[in-house]
Amino acid sequence: MSGKKMMSLFLTMFLMTGILAACGGGNAADNTSGNPSGNTSGNTGNTTASENPPAQTGGKVDFWLDKLGDAEKAARLAEAWRNDSGIEVELTNYPDVAAYQTAIQQTIDDPGAPGLFTWWSGPQLETLAKNGKLADLTAEWDNYIADGVSADIKDAFTVDGKVYAAPYSLRYMSVLYNVEVFEAAGVAVPTTFEEFLEACEKIKASGVTPIGLKNDSWASFIWFQQLIAAYDPQLYIDICNGTKPYTDEAVKEVMTIWRDMFNKGYFGEPIVYSDLHKEFATGVVAMMLDDSPTVTGLQNDFGMEPGTNVDAFILPSMNGAKGTIFFEASPIVVTEASSSKEQALAALRGFYKPGTQAVMVGELGIANISSISVENGTIQRILDMTGDSSKYQLLLRFYENTPEDLRNTAIDELSRFMYSGADIDDVLNTIQAKADEVFG
Numbered sequence: 001m002s003g004k005k006m007m008s009l010f011l012t013m014f015l016m017t018g019i020l021a022a023c024g025g026g027n028a029a030d031n032t033s034g035n036p037s038g039n040t041s042g043n044t045g046n047t048t049a050s051e052n053p054p055a056q057t058g059g060k061v062d063f064w065l066d067k068l069g070d071a072e073k074a075a076r077l078a079e080a081w082r083n084d085s086g087i088e089v090e091l092t093n094y095p096d097v098a099a100y101q102t103a104i105q106q107t108i109d110d111p112g113a114p115g116l117f118t119w120w121s122g123p124q125l126e127t128l129a130k131n132g133k134l135a136d137l138t139a140e141w142d143n144y145i146a147d148g149v150s151a152d153i154k155d156a157f158t159v160d161g162k163v164y165a166a167p168y169s170l171r172y173m174s175v176l177y178n179v180e181v182f183e184a185a186g187v188a189v190p191t192t193f194e195e196f197l198e199a200c201e202k203i204k205a206s207g208v209t210p211i212g213l214k215n216d217s218w219a220s221f222i223w224f225q226q227l228i229a230a231y232d233p234q235l236y237i238d239i240c241n242g243t244k245p246y247t248d249e250a251v252k253e254v255m256t257i258w259r260d261m262f263n264k265g266y267f268g269e270p271i272v273y274s275d276l277h278k279e280f281a282t283g284v285v286a287m288m289l290d291d292s293p294t295v296t297g298l299q300n301d302f303g304m305e306p307g308t309n310v311d312a313f314i315l316p317s318m319n320g321a322k323g324t325i326f327f328e329a330s331p332i333v334v335t336e337a338s339s340s341k342e343q344a345l346a347a348l349r350g351f352y353k354p355g356t357q358a359v360m361v362g363e364l365g366i367a368n369i370s371s372i373s374v375e376n377g378t379i380q381r382i383l384d385m386t387g388d389s390s391k392y393q394l395l396l397r398f399y400e401n402t403p404e405d406l407r408n409t410a411i412d413e414l415s416r417f418m419y420s421g422a423d424i425d426d427v428l429n430t431i432q433a434k435a436d437e438v439f440g
Contacts, residue, residue, distance in 0.1 A: 058086060058087070059086075059087055059088070059340070059342075059343035059346070060087065060088040060089075060090065060340070060343060061087055061088070061089055061090070061114070061115035061116055061340045061343040061344045061347050062090050062092060062114035062115060062116070062340065063089050063091050063092070063114060063115070063116040063117065063332075063347075064092050064093075064094065064100070064103070064104065064114040064116070064117040064118070065091065065092075065093055065117065065118040065168070065332075066093065066094045066096075066097055066100040066118065067093070067118055067168070067169065067330065068091065068093050068364075069093050069095055070363075073359075073363045073364070074091045074093065076359050076363060077091065077356070077359050077360070077363065078090070078091055080355045080356045080359045081347065081350060081351060081356045083355055083356075084350035084351070084353035084354075084355045084356045085346055085347045085349065085350025085351070085353070085356075086346070086350070087343050087346050087347040087350065089116070089347050092114070104117055104119075108128070108133050108335060108337065109133070109337050110337065111337060111338065111339040112339065113335045113337055113338045114335060114338065114340075115334060115338040115340035115343055115344030115347070116332060116333070116334060116335070116344045116347065116348065117332070117333060117335065118168045118330055118331065118332050119165070119330075119331050119333055120331070120399075120400055121156045121157060121165070121330070121331050121396065121400040122156075122396070122399075122400030122401055122402070123400075123402075123403050123404055124400075124404065125157065125159065125164060125165060125331055125333075126159045128164075128333070129159040129160075129162070129164040130159060130160070132336060133335070133336055133337070134164045134165070134333045134334065134335070134336055135164070135333070135334035135335070135336045135341060135344075135345070136162050136163070137157075137163050137164060137165065137166060137333075137334065137345075137348075138162050138163045140166070140345065140348065140349065141154060141163055141166070143349050143352075144166055144349075147352035147353060147369055147371070148352065148357075148368075148369030148370045148371035148372070149166070149167065149352055149368060149369055150370065152394065153167055153170065153329055155396075156329040156331075156396050156400070157329070157331055164331075164333060165331030165332060165333045166331065166332055166333075166348060166351070166352075167329050167330065167331065167332070168330045168331060168332035168368075169293075169328075169329075169330045169360070169364070169366040169368065170327060170328070170329055170330075170366065170367070170368050171291040171292055171293060171327065171328040171330075171366065172291060172292045172325050172326070172327050172382050172383070172385075172386055172394075173222070173226070173289060173290065173291050173325065173326040173327070173328075173397065174289075174290075174291075174292070174312040174313065174314055174325065174385070175287050175288070175289055175312065175313050175314065175315055176280070176287065176288045176289075176290050176294060176295065176298075176310055176311070176312050176378075177189075177286060177287045177310070177311060177312070177313065178280060178281075178283055178285075178286050178287070178309065178310060179307070179308060179310060179311050180283060180309060181203065181206075181208050181283050181286040182199075182286065184206060185199075185202050185203045185205075185206040185208065185286075186202065187199045187203060189311075189313045190313070190316055191316055192316050192320070193230060193315075193316045193317065195316070196315065196316055197261075197266075200261070200264070200266040201264070201266075203286045203287075204264075204265055204266065208283060208284065208285065208286050209265075209267075209268035209279075209284060209285040209286065210265075210266045210267070210268075210285070210286050210287060211261075211266055211267045211285065211286070211287045211288070211289070212267075212268050212271070212276045212279055212280055212284075212285035212287065212288045213267050213268055213269070213270045213271070213276070213418070214270060214271065214272070214273050214276050215270035215271055215272060215419075216273065217411065217412070217415040217419070218399075218411050218415075220411055220414035220415040220417070220418050220419075221397075221398040221399060221407075221410065221411055221414060222289055223258065223289060223418075224258070224398065224410075224414050225326060225397060225398040226289060226315050226324070226326065227254050227257065227258055227315075228251065229324035229326070229395060230315050230316065230317050230318050230323075230324065231250065231253070231254045231257075231318050231319075232250065232319070232321075233321070233322075233324050233393060233395065235248070235250050235251065235254075236324075236395065236398075237395070239251065240398065240401045240402050242435060242438070242439035245432050245435065246410075246428045246432040246435060247425075247428050247429060247432045251428060252424060252425070255417070255424045255427075255428065256424065258417075259417075259424065262418075262421075268284075268285050270418075270419060276288065277294075277297065277298060277301065277302065278302070280298070280310075281298060281301075281302035281303075281304055282302075289315070291328065292312075292365060292366075292367075292379050292382045292383075293364055293365035293366055294365075295310060295312070295365060295376060295378045295379050295382075296364065296365030296376065296379070297365070298310055299376065306376050306377040306378035306379070307377040307381075310378055311378050311381070312378050312381055312382050312385075314385060314392055322390075322391060322392055322393045323391060323393075324392070324393055324394075324395055325385060325386055325392050325393070325394050325395070326394075326395055326396070326397040326398075327386075327394055327395070327396065327397065328397050328399070329396065329400070332348065332351070334348065352368060352369050354369075354371065354372065357369050357372045358372065361374055361379075365379060367379065367383055370383075370387070398410075403438045405434065405437075405438055406431075406434050406435055406438045406439075409430065409431055409434040410431045410434075413427045413428075413430050413431050414427065
């Protein structure tokens with residue numbers, strides 16, 4: 001056996017071990033959202049994989065990802081995908097994001113590279129696209145849109161006028177709240193930012209921590225982006241693209257509001273992700289700013305019934321404007337150099353069929369298409385809000401919307417602000433110094 005084949009065999013065995021051992025993807029983007037775990041929720045659509053006869057295309061393609069460590073769920077996804085596309089899709093999950101990125105970078109120019117893999121939108125996608133590593137999917141998007149993928153998502157995957165990816169998962173951020181805690185404290189869902197702050201005060205007075213926080217330092221951008229957009233969505237866009245500095249007086253005003261919320265005790269002590277979910281389920285904390293698949297995890301792991309125990313709202317604007325819903329669009333891409341490029345394109349055409357997407361909804365709580373039936377009422381409410389352009393607007397989240405070097409500095413500094421009480425001017429000046437380097 002050649003050394004190359006031996007290395008391939010070893011790598012496959014190692015990665016399959018990772019699938020069985022891991023609970024979910026190891027990347028920062030995935031952990032921000034939280035990988036749902038536990039048993040199948042059963043929230044599938046009306047159409048099952050068995051109702052979609054296999055397409056007669058044939059062939060096989062490797063699909064590498066770092067977001068699905070549950071072997072049983074991976075097997076169910078692969079089966080439904082084969083039925084919908086006629087392509088045998090072999091999923092290989094990497095439990096470690098650094099190893100995953102290295103493996104992709106080392107194989108991406110090789111004909112033996114995986115035909116499909118997941119990546120990150122924003123600058124990281126742009127780098128691969130501009131270097132000719134990814135297949136142009138512009139013409140393919142008519143197929144995806146016809147199956148129910150929103151055309152608005154294309155912008156997150158567009159580089160120099162061409163589209164280089166499609167969504168593997170769409171995750172929408174909202175304020176998840178414990179319905180029973182709200183009722184016990186006599187709090188209604190806030191419709192203005194002032195009402196939101198009043199709700200925090202009432203909940204605190206009832207003996208419950210208003211807002212739970214995870215202790216992952218990279219997640220420090222979550223409340224930052226939401227408060228900046230609540231103040232002014234254009235301000236968020238401007239600091240992401242370098243049009244305005246982080247030292248702008250408006251940014252300082254938002255940081256002051258955020259610090260005041262900390263000083264008033266509206267945020268709990270940062271804790272690990274699993275413990276935060278437990279505290280939310282047991283009523284120790286009332287709210288979390290988290291993504292839509294988290295609802296599935298709360299239902300599976302703690303028996304929280306959508307609408308009865310857990311529900312969602314969008315943080316209101318500070319000035320009466322539209323609410324902002326941040327989304328994470330994890331892209332799935334086709335490797336330009338892969339010998340299985342054509343099979344990858346065919347498989348991706350089948351990915352958005354009802355049978356495959358029913359598995360994505362039922363197993364992971366992820367709805368990529370509007371035509372899928374979602375039995376989880378809270379997730380359906382979130383999806384309904386994303387489609388209501390009269391009240392809400394969608395923005396790509398900070399993690400993918402900011403150049404990597406600047407993003408990493410910002411995350412570190414925002415962590416100092418959140419967890420160590422660092423001075424606002426010191427934090428913003430440090431971030432802006434890096435922004436000056438990045439934007440020139």
